[in-house]
Amino acid sequence: MKRLVILGGGTAGTMVAVKLRRKLKKEKWQITVVDQDLQHLYQPGLLLLPFGVYEPHELVRPRDKYLPRGVDLVMGEIDKVDPEAQRVDLMDGRTLDYDYLVIATGTTPRPDQTPGMEEGEWRKSIHEFFTLEGAIALREALADFTGGRLVVHITEMPIKCPVAPLEFTFLADAFFEEKGMRDKVEIVYATPLEGAFTKPVASAHLGTMFEDRNIHMEPDFYIEHIDPETKTMVSMDEREIPFDLLVTIPLNMGADFVARSGLGDDLNYVPVDKGTLLSTRYQNIFAVGDASNIPASKAGSVAHFAVDGFTENFVDHVHGRPMTDLFDGHANCFIESGHGKGLLIDFNYDTEPLTGVYPYPKVGPLSLLKETRANHWGKLAFRHLYWNVLMRGLPMPVSPHMSMAGKETAGTNV
Incomplete structure (x- = not known):
């Protein structure tokens, strides 16, 4: 019997387990998922929790609820992978042998990698919203904030959900306006990028939105350290940004076991072929979702679109056939902009976000790079859809590959 081990039972790992369990014969394939806890977190909801849209219990469900019969769930912390012996070692001494391995352990914020970030003011005047604990603490900080300088900061790219800090900034602007205290809050957006986003057209559009909302952007800001006593961020070029409340996106890194196993780059992401997600070093190891180094957004939509093709490719690969369903880097992201409105962007490796409608030509119903209430409700x-369609491996009504249908190029609707 062949053994498939999937490391990580989050978004990507669960989808892989569900879809491959249907495609691989139970009498010939054993499928095992490894994770260290039973809490499956709906990560997109963390952004909205500090603003009172969700309560913590609405974002958490049991991990094993979404794994089908015929998939074993092993609880334990991963020590390392031995790719030569084709074995996974757990911290408690247990081992799991595999014939094929899928790494789906995602990416996590690492405030410990920036001097001063975790010292003194952590969870006081310095916050993050990429963990459940962090989002809850930030909710309290926003409720108690009486005014001053709010700094939204990105340490380095890539990060999980690259539009999330933009969304937080727009939502904070609307939050303080609705409380009648926007004039008491100075909002600064500090980013290592040259502009508001990684793609030029979207960056220009979003930068204009900052200007319209009186949000100051500090570009090319590479943080060197934080002085918690003076509440000041200091950049590599010695620029200083004081803050009263800092909402930071710490350095994002893949799992430490990836480094211990010699499988990752300097941020612990697994180098893979960007079309097939197959390891560039081992023919029986794949990395999916945020765990890989593909040049696409680390976002749930990317995991969803990539896994659709990955499962077809996996079956072909294990049967000695070429993998032909190549992932194109397709991503689409809702961007909450406050006051019950939002934007939507749709792009891939080669095509940046464009204006138009999505997903169907002429009818949409969603608008691209345009603030609408429909986009907010879509978010x-x-x-x-996440709990009842994606996590159950059911088909979505959109193609995993990016389509130019409905998009506007040079003023023409395709």
């Missing part, structure tokens, strides 16, 4: 509706 909220996704939580239902």
Whole structure:
């Protein structure tokens, strides 16, 4: 019997387990998922929790609820992978042998990698919203904030959900405006990028939105350290940004076991072929979702679109056939902009976000790079789709590959 081991039972790992369990014969394939806890977190909801849209219990469900019969769940912390012996070692001494391995352990914020970030003011005047504990603490900090300088900061790219800090900034602007205290809050957006986003057209559009909202952007800001006593961020070029409340996106890194196993780059992401997600070093190891180094957004939509093709490729690969369903880097992201409105961007490796409609030509119903209430409701509706469609391996009504249908190029609707 062949043994498939999937490391990580989050978004990507769960989808892989569900879809491959249907495609691989039970009498010939044993499928095992490894994770260190039973809490499956709806990560897109963390952004909205500090603003009172969700309560913590609405974002968490049991991990094993979404794994089908015929998939074993092993609870334990991963020590390392031995790719030569084809074995996974757990911290408690247990081992799991595999014939094929899928790494889906994602990426996590690492405030410990920036001097001063975790010292003194952590969870006081310095916050993050990429963990459940962090989002809850930030909710309290926003409720108690009476005014001053709010700094939203990105340490380095890539990060999980690259539009999330933009969304937080827009939502904070609307939050303080609705509380009648926007004039008491100075909002600064500090980023290592040259502009608001990684793609030029979207960056220019979002930068204009900053200007319209009186949000100051500090570009090319590479943080060197934080002085917790003076509440000041200091950049590599010695620029200083004081803050009263800092909402930071710490350095994001892949799992430490990836480094211990010699499988990752300097940020612990697994180098893979960007079309097939197959390891560039081992023919029986794949990395999916945020765990890989593909040049695409680390976002749930990318995991969803990539896994659709990955499962077809996996079956072909194990049967000695060429993998032909190549992932194109397709991503689409809702961007909450406050006051019940949002934007939507749709792009891939080769095509940046464009204007137009999505997903169907002429009818949409969603607008691209345009603030609408429909986009806001689309963002909220996704939580239902996540639990009831994606995590159950059911087909979505959109293609995993990016389509130019409905997009506007040079003033023409395609």
